[in-house]
Amino acid sequence: TQLLEQSPQFLSIQEGENLTVYCNSSSVFSSLQWYRQEPGEGPVLLVTVVTGGEVKKLKRLTFQFGDARKDSSLHITAAQPGDTGLYLCAGARIGGANNLFFGTGTRLTVIP
Amino acid sequence: NAGVTQTPKFQVLKTGQSMTLQCAQDMNHEYMSWYRQDPGMGLRLIHYSVGAGITDQGEVPNGYNVSRSTTEDFPLRLLSAAPSQTSVYFCASSRPEARRLFFGSGTQLSVL
Numbered sequence: 001t002q003l004l005e006q007s008p009q010f011l012s013i014q015e016g017e018n019l020t021v022y023c024n025s026s027s028v029f030s031s032l033q034w035y036r037q038e039p040g041e042g043p044v045l046l047v048t049v050v051t052g053g054e055v056k057k058l059k060r061l062t063f064q065f066g067d068a069r070k071d072s073s074l075h076i077t078a079a080q081p082g083d084t085g086l087y088l089c090a091g092a093r094i095g096g097a098n099n100l101f102f103g104t105g106t107r108l109t110v111i112p
Numbered sequence: 113n114a115g116v117t118q119t120p121k122f123q124v125l126k127t128g129q130s131m132t133l134q135c136a137q138d139m140n141h142e143y144m145s146w147y148r149q150d151p152g153m154g155l156r157l158i159h160y161s162v163g164a165g166i167t168d169q170g171e172v173p174n175g176y177n178v179s180r181s182t183t184e185d186f187p188l189r190l191l192s193a194a195p196s197q198t199s200v201y202f203c204a205s206s207r208p209e210a211r212r213l214f215f216g217s218g219t220q221l222s223v224l
Contacts, residue, residue: 004154006154031211040218042216088154088155098143098145098160099157099160099170105154
């Protein structure tokens with residue numbers, strides 16, 4: 001049973017388009033992290049959200065943590081080819097800040 | 113700036129063989145962990161350690177052993193490799209409660 005479900009699993013869009021990736025669970029998390037992974041490398045942290053309803057922006061990327069701390073979304077505005085990669089959400093259970101449950105991942109391809 | 117170093121990068125084993133995946137970090141992080149990444153499954157926690165001499169099981173610990181004799185090193189041992197252990201393995205480290213993992217570049221393991 002997957003604790004965190006990400007959708008869509010694959011996404012191929014044209015440069016300049018907007019997109020949203022969703023990360024959903026029935027469990028409550030103390031924090032939610034988003035990572036990006038390039039081929040042959042380990043995941044690299046993009047952002048951590050902690051408070052229910054929190055919104056964080058990282059240039060063209062906007063991250064939101066659900067009010068109930070069970071879900072999160074990543075919105076990319078005007079996608080660029082450099083955004084191509086595997087996006088992973090990861091939730092930390094209460095009391096286990098570093099023991100993460102990862103989502104299934106969204107593989108994004110931005111076509112020039 | 114080595115960060116988290118994993119060796120080897122690639123390994124092929126025959127069923128029943130044993131081996132050790134090495135992981136070392138130079139950031140003086142107390143927390144270290146091992147994940148495996150399989151297609152469509154995301155990353156799953158195998159074992160983790162909150163400090164030298166302390167280890168505990170994650171989601172999928174069967175078939176793997178760990179020990180932590182120093183802060184820097186956290187090796188993962190496969191006692192008798194099985195085809196189901198074919199995967200990409202990632203080591204990660206962090207400060208306690210940092211809500212951010214630093215990952216190595218992974219070991220791709222094939223068990224024939």
